[in-house]
Amino acid sequence: MLHIKCPHCGLRSQNEFSYGGDATVKRPELNKEVSDKDWDNFVYLRKSLIGKHLELWQHISGCRQWIKVERDTLTHEIFKTLKANEEV
């Protein structure tokens, strides 16, 4: 069982959270010329490597806020949790 420290609510068990994927992908900016390649990168292409992974989780059975979690994909150690609008 993962234990995730929600920046709003404190340490909670994994069961309260819902996963949201890689937090480093950036949506292409609105009202700008966006190439197919840019969309491809945003929608489909992922690094998904071994080691530190910055990812989104939603505290769905708690405060319902989206948060960022920095976690190791091999050991599952959680290094850091942030509010969704914070940068590492």
Add this chain to the structure above:
Amino acid sequence: MQKYSVFSLIKNAFKGHKEWEVAWKDPTPKSEYDVIIIGGGGHGLATAYYLAKEHNITKVAIIEKGWIGGGNVGRNTTIIRSNYMHDENGLFSEFGMDLWRNMSQDLNFNVMFSPRGIINLAHSDAQMNVYSRRGNSMRLNGIDAVLLNREEVRKIIPMADFSENVRFPIFGGLMQPSAGTARHDAVAWGYARQADSMGVDIIQNCEVTGFDVYNGKILGIRTSKGDIKAKKIGLCVAGSTNILAEKLNMTLPIETHLLQACVSEPIKPILDNVVTFGAGHFYCSQSDKGEMVMGGDLDGYNSYAQRGNLPTLQHVLTEGIAMFPFLSKLKMLRTWGGIMDMSMDGSPIIDKTHIEGLYLNCGWCYGGFKATPASGWTFAHTIAQDRPHKLNAGYSLNRFSTGHLIDEKGLGTKTWIS
């Protein structure tokens, strides 16, 4: 190569089983090969076998970081089926079914292919409609499909929960009678033994540490046992695809996730078929040893751990008990996990890449084991002919940017819920 038969068994029994030939050798790598296959799992071994058998390319090496068959081919729930709706998946998998049916004879190795039938349970009228549509699509592609009503399902699996007041009552199901299971380790060993006998070098405990790429062409690989040259290199590494892609400066439409499976203690024969729960994600069959073999959802976040987390197992087995209440009485014997190359549309990739001579075989999601022969056959063709076969033409790498997705489940790009 020594042929396995009842006569060789008797002959060797008289000699105390001390004179069997080794099934495959343990060669040191040569400095150059015509083709290098990275990954000694089912798909890699099958690819090498079909390169030698169908294309007469025998100067081939399989490079495996651990030992052959130690990854997902030894970690799956052994289900073999072709019950897909989309043409690309259906025709590819049904081609594989033909290879499965002849595999034991072809490899001279008993893979214990058991076409016991798979039943996908339906729990609503809407789901019956969806299954009816899928079944019709399957039949149009020459795949056997039978739509069962509640009573027909009850005759086949009377031990399922048919009470009236359950949350997800059984309305019926879609059955593919020709689907089944096989002994997964035997598949890896059978392909390895035949490939070895035709001249393929199986090199174990050898990690790929880098690639030699010059002017957009692949020249060779760097490994823990030295540099090896080859003009054609095939990547067949499932959950480790992203790690090797990083060394090639490629980013792929794949994420690596963990899938668990488990077996119960062995019990007397009760379940003849493979059965899947339609209101969640749970599948179950009974092994020849009597264990109930079970699996379900991914752990739900990117993982390379090859070892699972209990909340997912609890969730999956809750679904199992909803379907087969008797499972609640059983003790768990073993659980394990494997890392899946989850593609963004749930379908695999077997294609060339932008690097000349580099070929990619990945994105198998849950469905890698059953695809072993068809994947090896089509990947061997793609490498030997330098172009995809029509069976894997749809499994292209650029289908994501061109919009030609093969999204069997219609789930979009959330790999962790597919």
